[in-house]
Amino acid sequence: MITTNNNDRYFFYLVSFSFVLSLAVVALGAFTRLTEAGLGCPDWPGCYGFLTVPQTVAEQQTAADYFPQTPLEPQKAWNEMLHRYIAGSLGVFILAINLMAWRQSSRPKLLPVLLLLMVIFQAVLGMWTVTLVLMPVVVMAHLLGGFTIVCLLWLLRLQLSSPLVNMVHIELKTVSRLRIVAMFSVVVVVCQIALGGWTAANYAALVCSQLPICEANWQQLFDSKAFLLIQPQHDSYQYGVLDYGQRVSIHVVHRLGAIVTTVVVLTMAWLCWLQPALRSNSLVLVLLLTLQIALGVTNVVASLPIAVAVAHNITGLGLLVAMVTVNYRVRRCSQSSLCIEQPLREDQSHG
The missing domain is CATH 1.20.1330 (f41 fragment of flagellin, N-terminal domain)
Known part of the structure; x- marks a missing residue:
């Protein structure tokens, strides 16, 4: 790893952690799809109008009133929301990568910006996955978007760590x-x-x-x-x-x-x-x-x-x-x- 000071080292660690987190997001996305939990929450970004899966009797009744055609299945809903929470956390880390990248002129700028744009587009695809009720082209694009984010993070890590080969x-x-x-x-x-x-x-x-x-x-x-x-x-x-x-x-x-x-x-x-x-x-x-x-x-x-x-x-x-x-x-x-x-x-x- 090429570093000149502690800040560069922290930047490298942030990118590395974000890469690992992106792998977790992809794995959870696959698990969500395979457990038929893609519509576990029929709305976005919340779940049945709440920030978390409805738990109390009152919350579940409210969910049933607002979404009578989509009965709550707590396990599927939690699968979907866990994926959203971790994906949202990844977005925050990628925003932090951009802030740190632009604070120092020697750090890469293009890949962090591309990552931020991809995260925003990926969030839109995540919304469309729900609102367009698992339209195949959107589901496929969402998968490819996740893979793209992983590869961009890996490229950024290589750029920070690898000398000329x-x-x-x-x-x-x-x-x-x-x-x-x-x-x-x-x-x-x-x-x-x-x-x-x-x-x-x-x-x-x-x-x-x-x-x-x-x-x-x-x-x-x-x-x-x-x-x-x-x-x-x-x-x-x-x-x-x-x-x-x-x-x-x-x-x-x-x-x-x-x-x-x-x-x-x-x-x-x-x-x-x-x-x-x-x-x-x-x-x-x-x-x-x-x-x-x-x-x-x-x-x-x-x-x-x-x-x-x-x-x-x-x-x-x-x-x-x-x-x-x-x-x-x-x-x-x-x-x-x-x-x-x-x-x-x-x-x-x-x-």
Whole structure:
């Protein structure tokens, strides 16, 4: 960690803590969705008109009077409110990051500002998730927004902690190739995460019970309309509004995307392995990919256990963070004088 004084150290600790807290927010968001608690509180930002879940008989009666179509389920309501409380706390910490960043000219400014804007937009998406009764495109965007905040916090932490990466044994030509492949890999992983979000938002996770793709007739059931982001208006999107064939289509594309993602990530891991400075990143990529595949298969054969599904969500995020880290290291290398072309050894020059 590069620090010049205690204030810089505290700033680094604040960013690190916020990163850990953001992981908790994502995990709680997944748990809330999987326990069908996304509408545990039918209003926003409170719960049945209160700052906390109604507890007394009088409060519960008031909730029943104002929301007669949505009976209070305390456990689901608490799941939802706990997620909101911790997400709100993360917003406060990101505001503090911005205040500290602008107090000292040497501190990064762009990432803190982007984080603050993302938190504000994420809060709006959280509101729309409730007011638009779990509209799939909003639920997916909310998931991607949470992942974006985690990655931005991690990038800020890397920026504060990492010196120029010493990669003097990587040729400039190799660095350029690595950078292109690493950027492409991030795009592929993000697309796969979006497909996972779309699968979850449309309740398509359990429609295929066979491996590796789906039941034998999935080709006949395939319907491209399943991927239209704007769906017909419904009173509620909870439990899904698409037909069986459309859900199968979503699930199959997610599985095919997983195959493509596996090939791309393994290719990136192999390229990293060829460079001694990136071998630790290569091992992390392979480990996370293996775990993610195992969790995905377990979701299918065990019918989506909540703990496994949450772990699948978090491991996907971990894979994205790992890929972002590779991109950061390669980019820093390409922008620094430490990445120099490796001169030929004398025996090579006579080859």
